[in-house]
Amino acid sequence: MRPLSEDETRKVFERLAKYVGGNLEQLVNRPDERYCFRYMDQRVYYVSERMMKIATNFGREHLLSIGTCVGRFTKSEKFHIYITFLDYLAQYASYKVWVKPQSEMGFLYGNNIIKSGLGRMTEGIPQYAGVVVYSMTDIPLGFGVAAQPTDVCKDLDPGANVVLHQGDVGEYLRVEDELS
Amino acid sequence: MRATAATVVKAVDVAPGAYNGANSAHKDKPDDLLYDLHHLAAVDSHPVDLEGFQSDPEKYLWESATFGVQGIVNRLFELPYEQSNTGPVVTLPGATTYLPRAKPLPEARQATRWEKFAKEKGITKKKRSRTVWDEDAQEWRPRWGYKRAKNGVEDAAIVEVKPGEDPNVDPWTQAQEAKSARVAKNLQQQAKNKGMGRGTSILAPGTKPGKRVGKREREAMAAATAAGPPAPVYGLPVDLPATKKHVQAPGGPGAASEEGGKAVPKKRGKVAGLKALEVAQQSTASLGKFDAKLAGEPEKKVKKVRKVAPVADSKSLVEESKRMNSVLSTVLRPKGTGPGTGKSHVNIDALEPERAGYSRKKGRGAVKRKK
Numbered sequence: 001m002r003p004l005s006e007d008e009t010r011k012v013f014e015r016l017a018k019y020v021g022g023n024l025e026q027l028v029n030r031p032d033e034r035y036c037f038r039y040m041d042q043r044v045y046y047v048s049e050r051m052m053k054i055a056t057n058f059g060r061e062h063l064l065s066i067g068t069c070v071g072r073f074t075k076s077e078k079f080h081i082y083i084t085f086l087d088y089l090a091q092y093a094s095y096k097v098w099v100k101p102q103s104e105m106g107f108l109y110g111n112n113i114i115k116s117g118l119g120r121m122t123e124g125i126p127q128y129a130g131v132v133v134y135s136m137t138d139i140p141l142g143f144g145v146a147a148q149p150t151d152v153c154k155d156l157d158p159g160a161n162v163v164l165h166q167g168d169v170g171e172y173l174r175v176e177d178e179l180s
Numbered sequence: 181m182r183a184t185a186a187t188v189v190k191a192v193d194v195a196p197g198a199y200n201g202a203n204s205a206h207k208d209k210p211d212d213l214l215y216d217l218h219h220l221a222a223v224d225s226h227p228v229d230l231e232g233f234q235s236d237p238e239k240y241l242w243e244s245a246t247f248g249v250q251g252i253v254n255r256l257f258e259l260p261y262e263q264s265n266t267g268p269v270v271t272l273p274g275a276t277t278y279l280p281r282a283k284p285l286p287e288a289r290q291a292t293r294w295e296k297f298a299k300e301k302g303i304t305k306k307k308r309s310r311t312v313w314d315e316d317a318q319e320w321r322p323r324w325g326y327k328r329a330k331n332g333v334e335d336a337a338i339v340e341v342k343p344g345e346d347p348n349v350d351p352w353t354q355a356q357e358a359k360s361a362r363v364a365k366n367l368q369q370q371a372k373n374k375g376m377g378r379g380t381s382i383l384a385p386g387t388k389p390g391k392r393v394g395k396r397e398r399e400a401m402a403a404a405t406a407a408g409p410p411a412p413v414y415g416l417p418v419d420l421p422a423t424k425k426h427v428q429a430p431g432g433p434g435a436a437s438e439e440g441g442k443a444v445p446k447k448r449g450k451v452a453g454l455k456a457l458e459v460a461q462q463s464t465a466s467l468g469k470f471d472a473k474l475a476g477e478p479e480k481k482v483k484k485v486r487k488v489a490p491v492a493d494s495k496s497l498v499e500e501s502k503r504m505n506s507v508l509s510t511v512l513r514p515k516g517t518g519p520g521t522g523k524s525h526v527n528i529d530a531l532e533p534e535r536a537g538y539s540r541k542k543g544r545g546a547v548k549r550k551k
Contacts (some may be wrong), residue, residue: 003500006507013511028504036500053492103273 001040001055001063012037012044012070012081016089019081019143020129023092037070044070046078046085069179083142083167084179086132090140093132097121097146097163107142108170112164116155125150131163142168194257213251217259218275222248290378293369367400374401454478 004012006074017024027035027046034049040063047055047067055066068088071081079090103117119136125146133141144163153162171179190444214223224244261268276337299471300306311320314329322331333339333355341347373379461480468480510518513525529536542545 003496006503009504009507013507017511024512025508028508029501034497034501036497037504049497056492150466 001038001052001060001066004037004039004044008039008044008073008079011073012078015071015079015081019089019094020092020130021094023034023094026092027088035067038066040065043072044079046070046088080097081143081167082179083169083171086143086167086169088142089132089143090134095125095129095146096134097120097125097131097144098134098136098138099140099141099163101136104141107133107165108168110165110168110170110174112147112161112165113144114158115153115160115162118153118159118162121150121153121162123150127152131173133163133168135154140169142166202399209247211251213248214276215252215255217252217255218272219277219401220252220272221277222252224248290376292373294381295379363396364400367397368403370397371401371403 013024013028016027023132030081034048036052038045038047038052042063045065045067046069051067055063069082069084071079071085073079098111098119098121099113100117100119103113106117107113113133121131125131127146128142129146131146133144135141142165144166147161147164148156156162166170196508214225215221216223224247229240247447248285256270259270259273261270263269308323310322312329312331313319313321314321314331316330321327323329330336333351339351370379457478458481461471461477464471473479
């Protein structure tokens with residue numbers, strides 16, 4: 001467990017800022033309790049300082065995970081956000097997309113959201129912006145990338161991709177062993 | 181007064197005061213020391229006056245020394261001298277005492293390979309005659325040089341092909357090549373002998389130190405020296421001594437066993453050799469940093485030492501939060517700022533309030549004023 005280097009911090013923040021935008025500041029400087037990011041075996045964890053100090057009592061080989069896993073650095077040192085961070089993303093999301101009930105399962109299996117499955121979306125989403133996906137009952141289902149800006153989506157064919165899948169809650173069952 | 185050559189000047193005339201001084205020893209003592217002016221030495225062979233010595237050894241020694249020096253100086257001034265631009269110059273006479281050898285005798289010269297062989301076989305050196313019988317001219321002609329005898333292949337117009345030889349070979353070229361090979365071989369052998377320290381040494385009688393070396397000889401010597409220093413041997417030496425682990429056989433010295441008494445070579449093998457190389461590479465004062473490497477030598481593995489930041493103490497946490505915030509401000513900067521735009525996302529006036537409103541007069545980032 002170690003703090004992130006500056007380079008790593010920048011990569012993580014840039015990724016997160018795609019989804020939460022300016023609200024990232026609320027994540028970094030929380031009013032209630034100080035939270036920090038920690039690096040452990042290629043994964044980044046978001047954990048309160050108090051918890052982190054307790055975790056220093058464990059050896060490296062014994063410590064499996066702390067706090068919430070934000071995501072993971074790949075071998076080529078790119079950062080990918082994991083579904084475990086969905087709660088925070090959903091809380092601070094800048095761009096939201098709601099999906100129709102009949103297309104929910106499709107998304108939860110890892111497919112992209114197509115126009116016919118789209119319920120509604122926030123105005124002014126730029127293309128390839130980070131987007132959090134909700135069900136019509138406002139339950140966060142996952143996150144993805146907007147394939148088209150909002151105004152273009154209105155004129156799309158029913159089968160065209162609207163949101164490109166990146167993470168969904170179905171992964172807890174599908175790829176359980178990959179998640180920490 | 182300019183003196184002519186071979187003028188004799190007496191010390192008494194130069195410094196009469198010294199002779200009238202209090203040292204009565206100089207006047208009365210008979211001057212029968214043995215002088216060797218070449219070595220500037222005076223030998224006093226009188227027996228030592230024990231009473232005088234023991235009463236005051238320092239004074240006695242001083243007196244006898246000064247007497248000797250005075251005698252040398254007297255005689256030096258009596259020598260014929262010449263004037264030079266530095267003053268009077270005297271040529272010292274030849275030495276009368278023979279000094280023993282200062283340096284050791286030169287080493288006896290080692291016999292060359294041929295000399296050794298000739299000695300064993302009993303071959304003696306026979307002088308070649310200057311003239312040879314020339315068949316064509318029916319005359320005694322010189323063996324070499326001007327109007328030499330034309331006996332060899334090179335002068336023959338036609339050469340018969342012997343039964344076992346190749347008819348397509350040019351015999352003249354062949355002869356020439358053979359001769360060049362012989363000469364080259366001979367020069368190589370000479371160079372080799374020289375390299376081994378055999379044969380003529382510079383101090384041996386009859387050698388001239390400044391002997392001129394011909395082109396072929398030089399090439400041969402260069403070839404002999406170019407061959408060495410010996411080429412680096414890669415791979416592991418086969419004769420690496422094995423660290424023997426003598427294990428006593430349980431049945432006594434006579435019993436045969438797999439482990440008993442067998443040498444366990446610990447330092448052989450690729451792994452151990454590479455490890456040894458690693459160690460050797462950094463076994464210098466600068467840890468091998470400035471050593472010239474052989475071609476093909478593996479690079480020294482440099483362990484990158486990563487600075488371990490302390491994880492959980494309050495000071496580091498404060499620093500960490502500062503760092504995070506600075507990165508945050510970079511990530512969340514407004515669109516028109518940052519590298520390439522010319523504007524900074526950092527509000528300098530907030531950071532340095534005492535310099536708020538500062539603008540450069542000239543240079544990079546200067547605010548151009550309207551005239």
